[in-house]
Amino acid sequence: MNQDFKNPLTSFQKDAFIEWIDLLHWSLPSQWKIHNLINDIRHNYNSIAKKPSQIKLILESHNVPTAPIWNECKLNDASDSGYACGLWKLFHIISIGVSEQHRTVLGGKERISSAHVSDVMLNYVSIFFDCELCQVNFLQSHEKCIIDKCASLSDDVNEVSTNWKELTTWIWYLHNDINKRKLQEEARMSGKTVSKVEEDAIIWPGTQQCPQCRDLNGEWNRIQVFSFLFNEYWPKGISNPRFVVLDRSKRIKRTVKRKEVNIIPFTILWLSIALSLWSLQKNMSLSKIKKFALSKWNEVRQKSLGVKDKSEKSYQSYPSNQNNRMRPKSIGVARRTRIDPFSL
Numbered sequence: 001m002n003q004d005f006k007n008p009l010t011s012f013q014k015d016a017f018i019e020w021i022d023l024l025h026w027s028l029p030s031q032w033k034i035h036n037l038i039n040d041i042r043h044n045y046n047s048i049a050k051k052p053s054q055i056k057l058i059l060e061s062h063n064v065p066t067a068p069i070w071n072e073c074k075l076n077d078a079s080d081s082g083y084a085c086g087l088w089k090l091f092h093i094i095s096i097g098v099s100e101q102h103r104t105v106l107g108g109k110e111r112i113s114s115a116h117v118s119d120v121m122l123n124y125v126s127i128f129f130d131c132e133l134c135q136v137n138f139l140q141s142h143e144k145c146i147i148d149k150c151a152s153l154s155d156d157v158n159e160v161s162t163n164w165k166e167l168t169t170w171i172w173y174l175h176n177d178i179n180k181r182k183l184q185e186e187a188r189m190s191g192k193t194v195s196k197v198e199e200d201a202i203i204w205p206g207t208q209q210c211p212q213c214r215d216l217n218g219e220w221n222r223i224q225v226f227s228f229l230f231n232e233y234w235p236k237g238i239s240n241p242r243f244v245v246l247d248r249s250k251r252i253k254r255t256v257k258r259k260e261v262n263i264i265p266f267t268i269l270w271l272s273i274a275l276s277l278w279s280l281q282k283n284m285s286l287s288k289i290k291k292f293a294l295s296k297w298n299e300v301r302q303k304s305l306g307v308k309d310k311s312e313k314s315y316q317s318y319p320s321n322q323n324n325r326m327r328p329k330s331i332g333v334a335r336r337t338r339i340d341p342f343s344l
C-alpha cells in the first residue's frame, strides 16, 4: 500500500479499498489460504480506514511477511522488486476468477458487472499503487482500450448477455500496452527508438509460447488467448467454487433482536392463581364460590359501565362547532404505525 497512508482514509479511499478487498474475496480461488486473511481484513474495514497502519498488524497475525518476497517475479535484491509483476499476476487471476465465479455469487449481484470490476482495479491502481508513472499510463492504456474497442466491458449484470471473459481480455490488453510503453520509455531514456519488430517481440504471449493464439494473418484468436491465460493463471483442479454473498450495497445491518420470553413471571402468576383457587375452594363451598364470583363480576361490570358513561359525558360536554370541530388534544387521532420487522 502507498506509504502516504498515515492519515485515516477518506470515504472515497475507504470505498475503493473495500471494493478491492471484496473483489479479492469473490474472485480468488476458493482453496487459497489467503481467504483467512481477506476475511480478517473484511471484518476490520472501519478500524483500517481510521488507522491504515492497522493492516500491518493483521498481516503479522497471519504470518504474512510485510515485505514479501515475490519468488516468481523477483528481479533484484530491492525489497519491492517483483511487486509490480506480482500485481499483474494478481490482476490476471482476478479477471479469470470473475469469469469463473460469477455464477456463484449470491445476493448483491447488481454490483458485479465487468465494467464495475475494471473500475475497482483502476481505482486500486490510482489510489494505492505507489508508482505515479504507472498510475498515469494505466489510465491512458485503459482509454486507448476504449478507443480501440479492445474488449467489450459491460454494465450489464445479466449472466446471459455479459461475456465475462472480456475482462480477461481487457487486462491482458492493458498489460501488453504497458509492456510497449515501458519499452518506449526505456528506449527514450537511452536515446534510442523502438522498431516494429522490437515492439512486436514484447507482446505477450509470443508466437512460440502460444502458436494457436494468432491466426495465419497474425490476428489474435481471442478464444485461444483466453484458454492460454486460463492455463497460465488459474490453478488446476478448482472445480467447486464456493458461494459468496456480496452484499455491500445492503451493508446496513438488520439485526433482528430476538425477544427472549422470560417464563418466570408467568410461572409465578399461574402459581398464585392456582394457590388462591385452592384456598377459596378450601374455605367456601362451590355455591359460595359461584355467588362470590357473580357478585364480583357484577361489581366489575358496574364499574366499567360507570366509567364508560363518564367518558361519553365528557366527550359530549366538549363544545363542538360545525365549522371548527375541536377535540380534546388528548384524544388526538391515533396513527397506526406499521412496524417493519426488519428494522428491529
Ligand SMILES: Cc1cc2nc3c(=O)[nH]c(=O)nc-3n(C[C@H](O)[C@H](O)[C@H](O)COP(=O)(O)OP(=O)(O)OC[C@H]3O[C@@H](n4cnc5c(N)ncnc54)[C@H](O)[C@@H]3O)c2cc1C
Binding pocket: 073, 075, 084, 085, 086, 087, 088, 089, 092, 125, 133, 134, 135, 137, 138, 171, 172, 173, 174, 175, 176, 178, 179, 181, 182, 185, 204, 205
Ligand atoms: C498497473 C501497472 C502499471 C505499470 N505501469 C508501468 C509503466 O508505466 N512503466 C514501467 O516502466 N513499468 C510499469 N509497470 C511495471 C511493469 O509493467 C512490470 O511489472 C515491471 O517492470 C516488472 O516487469 P517483469 O519483466 O517482471 O514482467 P511483468 O510485465 O511484470 O509481467 C509478469 C509476467 O506476466 C506475464 N505477462 C506479460 N505480459 C502479459 C500480458 N499481456 N498478459 C498476461 N500476462 C503477461 C509474463 O509471464 C511476465 O513474466 C506497471 C505495473 C503495473 C502493475
